[in-house]
Amino acid sequence: MSIQSPVRAVPAATPDGRTIAAVVVTVLAWASAFVAIRGVGEDLSPGALALGRLLVGTAVLGLLLLGRGWVRPQGREWVLLAVCGIGWFGIYNVALNAAEQHLDAGTTAMLVNIGPILIAVFAGLLLGEGFPRWLVAGITVAFAGVVLIGLATRSAETDLVGVVLCVVAAVTYAAGVVAQKPLLRRLPGLQVTFMACATGAVCTLPWAGALVDDLGSAPAGSVLGMVYLGAVPTALAFSTWAYALRRMDAGKLGVTTYLVPPLVIVLGWLLLDEVPPALALVGGAVCLAGVALSRRRDRVRPPVPVAHEAGPTV
Numbered sequence: 001m002s003i004q005s006p007v008r009a010v011p012a013a014t015p016d017g018r019t020i021a022a023v024v025v026t027v028l029a030w031a032s033a034f035v036a037i038r039g040v041g042e043d044l045s046p047g048a049l050a051l052g053r054l055l056v057g058t059a060v061l062g063l064l065l066l067g068r069g070w071v072r073p074q075g076r077e078w079v080l081l082a083v084c085g086i087g088w089f090g091i092y093n094v095a096l097n098a099a100e101q102h103l104d105a106g107t108t109a110m111l112v113n114i115g116p117i118l119i120a121v122f123a124g125l126l127l128g129e130g131f132p133r134w135l136v137a138g139i140t141v142a143f144a145g146v147v148l149i150g151l152a153t154r155s156a157e158t159d160l161v162g163v164v165l166c167v168v169a170a171v172t173y174a175a176g177v178v179a180q181k182p183l184l185r186r187l188p189g190l191q192v193t194f195m196a197c198a199t200g201a202v203c204t205l206p207w208a209g210a211l212v213d214d215l216g217s218a219p220a221g222s223v224l225g226m227v228y229l230g231a232v233p234t235a236l237a238f239s240t241w242a243y244a245l246r247r248m249d250a251g252k253l254g255v256t257t258y259l260v261p262p263l264v265i266v267l268g269w270l271l272l273d274e275v276p277p278a279l280a281l282v283g284g285a286v287c288l289a290g291v292a293l294s295r296r297r298d299r300v301r302p303p304v305p306v307a308h309e310a311g312p313t314v
Contacts, residue, residue: 088176
């Protein structure tokens with residue numbers, strides 16, 4: 001069932017400088033999250049880390065909302081907020097944290113990045129964005145690059161539980177994005193992000209005891225890492241994502257997240273001394289090519305003038 005009006009959505013205009021900057025901030029912050037999760041995962045359990053991250057994110061977003069106007073959600077907007085908050089902020093974070101304890105980063109990135117494909121499919125079917133040929137071609141090429149990264153960095157054994165968790169994360173990520181897009185037509189992006197983040201925090205409250213226990217024994221670096229995850233990849237990056245999503249088609253914005261795996265490789269190289277295999281670098285280049293391909297547009301040919309018979313001159 002469509003979640004928009006029967007009239008087909010008008011394609012978004014070419015992103016301006018602010019929108020592109022918002023995309024860059026989002027991608028960089030989300031790439032850093034993979035490294036941070038890997039760094040604190042030994043000290044904070046998946047549910048506890050998700051709850052701590054979302055509590056920090058909710059607090060930061062709440063401070064940013066002070067003094068701003070509030071638009072009351074109506075009707076189905078509450079349902080869409082629940083899908084976004086429970087799915088993308090709640091289930092996704094727990095599933096991703098748990099997956100990184102079963103799989104290596106390369107395999108995790110490969111599996112989670114079926115998300116942009118699902119976003120494009122859902123947005124084409126439910127939001128009326130259609131399936132532009134360059135978008136489909138770009139997604140195909142970019143996903144091939146992610147597969148190369150996964151093959152280059154995967155471990156010898158693949159844990160089925162980790163695979164299932166990655167698929168769950170990808171599906172809830174895609175559902176959250178598609179639910180968020182209609183909300184941004186009327187509600188402020190910062191408010192949508194705050195409400196979704198708060199909903200996710202409520203969903204992860206069952207891990208409150210685990211969070212207290214983990215924080216009691218975790219080193220200061222891991223606690224700071226959790227705070228960073230809440231303030232930057234959550235509060236900041238989800239806000240800049242909402243800003244960009246209001247101004248871009250969901251499918252076209254989703255494909256930009258294929259830049260995350262190559263950036264994770266670079267950050268791991270710089271911060272964790274993890275030297276990437278040559279095939280991973282090739283995969284990163286293919287991801288970049290795919291994202292660039294998705295941004296292409298068909299040339300609009302000027303109309304062919306119709307020849308008319310010359311009439312009599314006066």
